[in-house]
Amino acid sequence: MEEICTIGKGESLFIKGPARITLRTGRIRIGGADRSRYIAKEGRSCTVEGIQESEVKIVLGSGAQIKKFGAITPPRMWLKYSHEILQKKGIVMIIGAPDTGKTTFAAFLANEALQKGISVAVIDSDIGQSDIGPPSTIGLAFPQHKINRISNVTADEFYFVGTTSVQDICDMVLGLEKLVENALTKADLVIIDTCGYVSGDTGRRLKMQKLQAVTPDIMVALQRKDELNPIIRNWRGEVIQAQVPKGVRKVPRHMRREIRESRWRKAFDKAQERQVDLEEKILLNTYLLSGKRISTEMFEKLLQCTVVYAEEIPEGFFIIKKEKSHEYQVPPVSFSGHTLKMLDAGWEENLVVGLLKDGQCVDLGIIKRINYQNMMAVISCKEHDFDSIKFGRIKVNESGHEIGFIDWC
Known part of the structure; x- marks a missing residue:
């Protein structure tokens, strides 16, 4: 289906794809940039903003939607x-x-x-x-x-x-x-x-x-x-x-x-997967590398499962076990009078992190995986010059879909 839409200055169209947008007259902005053509793929959406009085042709695919918003007039x-x-x-x-x-x-x-x-x-x-x-x-x-x-x-x-x-x-x-x-x-x-x-x-x-x-x-x-x-x-x-x-x-x-x-x-557009040595970075908002690495043997005997990583931390012990529970995070338990904090393997996959340089955030990244043997992480990001990684609590893939949260790490 094809539609011709007029967008006034300050007005906008919200379009859910699949749709093909072509500017006929005027000036529009999509995704913060001036554009004359744009394709919203199936399942994706975009906002078309009228920078001046404009006319656009929109070819809509199956399931596509258009919603128009008028300009807001500020009260006197x-x-x-x-x-x-x-x-x-x-x-x-x-x-x-x-x-x-x-x-x-x-x-x-x-x-x-x-x-x-x-x-x-x-x-x-x-x-x-x-x-x-x-x-x-x-x-x-x-x-x-x-x-x-x-x-x-x-x-x-x-x-x-x-x-x-x-x-x-x-x-x-x-x-x-x-x-x-x-x-x-x-x-x-x-x-x-x-x-x-x-x-x-x-x-x-x-x-x-x-x-x-x-x-x-x-x-x-x-x-x-x-x-x-x-x-x-x-x-x-x-x-x-x-x-x-x-x-x-x-x-x-x-x-x-x-x-x-x-x-x-938009935040992860043109991001590339990079190998990052976690031992060379300051890690914030995580227990990882905050203590002393120790043997996993006693935890494997206690839990009767494979433990891929273990640390002794001031609060007790922090471990990552291979077998996954229904949740990424298991509630802390007491072990010999100390708190045992456990995460399932894969807890870090698609976790959003902030990449900092001299205390200022310079980019966001998505952790893809961590090798706990050599503490090398694969992070999808654009910036490569950073000295600290601040761990977030939300999981997102490169398509922009939010796929989970974690309470702590």
Whole structure:
């Protein structure tokens, strides 16, 4: 089936393949780049953004879908709020539930500041739906020109958290603190976009800990009813309660997943498998190589199974056994008064890791396998110059599909 679609400036099409897209007139952007032709393969999706009034021809295969989103018109009061903020400058944190216009307000405020010659930094702290930087990271950018969409901004720096869900609040807050500190060295206005997790015990704690750590000069609260009242009530800093713009689209969960998969694919595009000597690297967020390697014999007798690797660590013992349980990780057990931490062989396959150089994340990688005899790992990545590996908690393949989580390693 063939369709001719008109896309206005600021509008977008979400297309689920198989589909062939051809630009007829105007200018469009797909995957952050200007394109005149694009093929969305079966099971893959893409977003076509109208940079100007455009017309595209789309040939749809079996099961393909198109969904159109109109441009969001900022409320008039946003100009008043931006004027107040730009007089003060400093740090601005934007909070709100999902689909309330947080990212739209961040772009609007950044554009108003740039138009007035104010230096700007934008931090995207939504690790699940990251627009600046890959998923599982907090991204920092210093835009120099008008922003059509935050997702079109290239990250100047990012902090690897290692998961797309709220598992480690401490690391999320630490990463945000670090990027805010770096942003303040170059920008007069630092805009922090946050995730939509605002309700329940974890959501409230996450937002309050971010606020307390960063102490923004202004908090902008976008709410439809009263969902942010518990956070607003307990924050003693300045708060602007902004109107949610009309036309904000609610993005279905399956679409969020497909968008995240496309960003995973972009992160690992052109990655190559590289041999990495783990003994030459600093390893973070893992028990591996944190103790003394010991014989596996006594553990094989105890567990009646093949043990491929064993270490004595300050907490007790860390082993990797060949036979797989139903889960990758077996709950710790007591062994001669010490804790015995066990992982099944293959726990590391497709695990996302952050690759760091001098403490700064320079790339993401996917561990393919580890040879425990010589401690050589095969990691799929683009960057080869790094001194540290930070182990994440999410498993992803090169197609962008999230295939599992681990609680610890």
